Amino acid sequence: MAKFYGIGTGPGDSSLLTIKAVETLKKIDILFTPEPKKGGESLALSIVKEYLPDGLEIRQRHFPMNFNGEEKLKAWEKIALEIEKEININNKDVGFITLGDPMIYSTYVYIMERLSEDVEVVTIPGISSFSNIASSNNFPLVMDTDALVVAPCTMDEEKLDNILQNYNCIVLMKVYRNFVDIINKLEKYGLIESSILVSNSSQEGEKIYKNLKEAGLEDKISYFSTILINKSYKNLNK
Amino acid sequence: MAKFYGIGTGPGDSSLLTIKAVETLKKIDILFTPEPKKGGESLALSIVKEYLPDGLEIRQRHFPMNFNGEEKLKAWEKIALEIEKEININNKDVGFITLGDPMIYSTYVYIMERLSEDVEVVTIPGISSFSNIASSNNFPLVMDTDALVVAPCTMDEEKLDNILQNYNCIVLMKVYRNFVDIINKLEKYGLIESSILVSNSSQEGEKIYKNLKEAGLEDKISYFSTILINKSYKNLNK
Numbered sequence: 239m240a241k242f243y244g245i246g247t248g249p250g251d252s253s254l255l256t257i258k259a260v261e262t263l264k265k266i267d268i269l270f271t272p273e274p275k276k277g278g279e280s281l282a283l284s285i286v287k288e289y290l291p292d293g294l295e296i297r298q299r300h301f302p303m304n305f306n307g308e309e310k311l312k313a314w315e316k317i318a319l320e321i322e323k324e325i326n327i328n329n330k331d332v333g334f335i336t337l338g339d340p341m342i343y344s345t346y347v348y349i350m351e352r353l354s355e356d357v358e359v360v361t362i363p364g365i366s367s368f369s370n371i372a373s374s375n376n377f378p379l380v381m382d383t384d385a386l387v388v389a390p391c392t393m394d395e396e397k398l399d400n401i402l403q404n405y406n407c408i409v410l411m412k413v414y415r416n417f418v419d420i421i422n423k424l425e426k427y428g429l430i431e432s433s434i435l436v437s438n439s440s441q442e443g444e445k446i447y448k449n450l451k452e453a454g455l456e457d458k459i460s461y462f463s464t465i466l467i468n469k470s471y472k473n474l475n476k
Numbered sequence: 477m478a479k480f481y482g483i484g485t486g487p488g489d490s491s492l493l494t495i496k497a498v499e500t501l502k503k504i505d506i507l508f509t510p511e512p513k514k515g516g517e518s519l520a521l522s523i524v525k526e527y528l529p530d531g532l533e534i535r536q537r538h539f540p541m542n543f544n545g546e547e548k549l550k551a552w553e554k555i556a557l558e559i560e561k562e563i564n565i566n567n568k569d570v571g572f573i574t575l576g577d578p579m580i581y582s583t584y585v586y587i588m589e590r591l592s593e594d595v596e597v598v599t600i601p602g603i604s605s606f607s608n609i610a611s612s613n614n615f616p617l618v619m620d621t622d623a624l625v626v627a628p629c630t631m632d633e634e635k636l637d638n639i640l641q642n643y644n645c646i647v648l649m650k651v652y653r654n655f656v657d658i659i660n661k662l663e664k665y666g667l668i669e670s671s672i673l674v675s676n677s678s679q680e681g682e683k684i685y686k687n688l689k690e691a692g693l694e695d696k697i698s699y700f701s702t703i704l705i706n707k708s709y710k711n712l713n714k
Contacts, residue, residue, distance in 0.1 A: 246611070253496035256603065261491065341610035341617040342624070350614060361611040363603045365494065372579035373484070373601040376588060379579040385627040385639065386580070393621040401623065 240267075240325045242357050243333045244340045244350060246364020247285040250441035254365045260289045262362055266333035268324055270317070272345065273298035281441070282335040301345055314345075318352035325357055339366045343390065343411065367464055368409040371436045375446065377466055380407040384470070391420055402427050402467075410465040420465070421454035429467055437463040478505075478563045480595050481571045482578045482588060484602020485523040488679035492603045498527045500600055504571035506562055508555070510583065511536035519679070520573040539583055552583075556590035563595055577604045581628065581649065605702055606647040609674045613684065615704055618645040622708070629658055640665050640705075648703040658703070659692035667705055675701040 243262050248254035263269070263286055271283045279287075280298060290296075299317050302310045324330040336346040340361050350359055368388065372379045380386035387401050388409040401408060402423060413420050413435070424430055435447040437460035445460070447453035481500050486492035501507070501524055509521045517525075518536060528534075537555050540548045562568040574584040578599050588597055606626065610617045618624035625639050626647040639646060640661060651658050651673070662668055673685040675698035683698070685691035 244611075248494070251496070253499065254494050254601070256486070256492050256494055257498065258489070258491035260495065339607050339611070339617075341607065341615065343619060347616045347619060351616075359614050361614050363492070363607045363611040365601045365603065366607065369577050369579065369601045369604065373482075373577070373599040376597050376599050377579065378585045378589075379577075380626065381581060381585060383628055383631040385625055385631060385635070387623055387625050388618065389623040390621055393623060397623070 239358060240329045240331050242321060242325055242350075242353060242359045243331065244346050244359065244361040245286075245333055245335050246339045246344075246362060247282045247335050247337055248365040249338055249367040249370045249439045250281070250285060250444075251370075252285050252288055254370060254440065255286065255289065256362065256364070259286075259362050259364065262360075263289050263294075263333060264291055265331060266294070267330040268295045268297060268332050270297050270299060270321060270332065270334045272301045272336075275303075282337050285337075286335055314348045314352055318349050321349065322353055322357060326354075336364075337367075339364045342366050342388070367439050367462070368411070368466065371434070371439045371464055371466055374439065375434055375436070375466075377434060378468060378471055379409070379466065380468070381470070391416060399423070402429065406469040408465075408467040410467070413463050413465055414459060414461050417459045417463075418454060421450055424450060424465075424467070429469070432469050432471060433465055433467045435459075435463060435465045439464065477596060478567045478569050480559060480563055480588075480591060480597045481569065482584050482597065482599040483524075483571055483573050484578045484582075484600060485520045485573050485575055486603035487576055487605040487608045487677045488519070488523060488682075489608075490523050490526055492608060492678060493524065493527065494600065494602070496600050497524075497602065500571060500598075501527050501532075502529055503569060504532070505568040506533045506535060507571045507573065508535050508537060508559060509573050510539045513541075520575050523575075524573055552586045552590055556587050559587065560591055560595060564592075574602075575605075577602045580604050580626070605677050605700070606649070606704065609672070609677045609702055609704055612677065613672055613674070613704075615672060616706060616709055617647070617704065618706070619708070629654060637661070640667065644707040646703075646705040648705070651701050651703055652697060652699050655694075655697045655701075656692060659688055662688060662703075662705075667707070670707050670709060671703055671705045673697075673701060673703045677702065 271280045336344045340346045386407045387405045390412040435453045437445040509518045574582045578584045622644045624645045625643045628650040673691045675683040
């Protein structure tokens with residue numbers, strides 16, 4: 239029976255793919271990948287490219303990014319149906335690549351949950367961007383009895399304030415939109431010294447800011463920007 | 477200049493090593509690994525074994541697990557000094573393997589932070605057990621504007637209750653010690669239907685409990701047991 243393979247590509251550096259991801263890429267018949275807005279090749283595709291067998295069929299599909307739109311739901315439904323048809327009718331093994339880890343803030347889940355129950359799904363984990371940023375900078379994410387909170391800055395502001403005040407170990411995702419507000423918030427709570435910010439982790443144009451005040455002076459910050467906070471490690475390796 | 481390489485091995489399955497981890501294992505001169513209590517070979521070592529070059533020098537060292545002991549601090553200090561000497565005096569590239577991800581609840585950090593500042597440290601991330609459990613079970617960890625909280629059950633109980641009540645997406649680590657209390661807590665908060673428990677993820681003797689009440693009937697649960705909770709995905713794939 240043909241299967242559906244969801245494959246985490248990790249954050250950007252091809253050498254952060256797992257052996258299992260590489261082996262899986264070599265046995266599928268068709269590879270689906272999100273299509274970038276500006277055309278060309280998706281970041282996920284560029285990460286796996288060197289491991290793809292010659293002649294593998296690649297289908298880039300558009301995933302609308304608008305928030306509550308019907309358009310988005312319809313696009314997911316259409317892509318899921320296309321994948322299901324290849325598996326159940328044409329007996330093709332289908333892969334789907336997704337940045338970072340497939341189970342952490344990934345559109346992959348919306349496709350997976352739209353497939354009919356008779357499709358066997360095999361998901362292969364990937365290195366998340368925050369895990370790579372921590373390792374690349376020798377920045378301990380969490381130790382001992384502390385909890386780690388991974389929070390998207392698109393969440394309710396009161397809840398975000400609560401997290402910043404009450405937890406020691408925090409990853410802030412999606413800092414792009416309200417970037418200056420977030421830096422001001424970190425300053426207000428005395429967290430500038432316990433934080434680092436990395437844009438485009440392990441990708442081309444990676445930028446590491448060990449001083450977040452400097453980062454706050456940038457006109458624009460990359461969409462792929464993440465802040466790590468560990469209150470137990472002030473000025474660690476800075 | 478010789479360097480210190482911290483290498484995340486992932487949760488158990490050797491194919492979950494990254495390409496970068498495998499490449500690094502092939503270029504080091506000495507590999508350090510924690511020594512298991514019962515003697516024999518550590519789990520971390522068994523994961524990487526098939527990728528080690530012939531004749532690589534392996535040094536298993538004992539890491540005491542007692543809580544606030546001086547003994548533990550002394551052991552870390554001694555191992556760090558031994559590693560530092562190999563790097564700075566004997567010019568050897570030294571690797572240190574650690575289960576899961578090196579920056580998430582890993583003893584590796586205690587060695588890393590004891591090395592003198594002139595030792596260059598390169599840390600390579602690994603797949604964490606919770607990330608693998610999520611993917612293996614097609615269990616979405618966190619989506620959209622939700623936060624993900626990774627909490628060790630050794631933490632303050634009031635804080636743990638607060639997390640269980642106020643967050644949708646939770647990973648419970650170190651559930652081993654107060655296992656029955658934790659299952660009772662999940663029942664109290666109506667979380668049994670939104671949870672899965674996995675012991676020995678991707679290792680020999682892996683056990684998956686989609687019904688946590690059944691798990692609660694076990695006499696004993698493995699040390700490597702983790703619970704995933706996602707309140708938005710009741711009965712998902714059960």
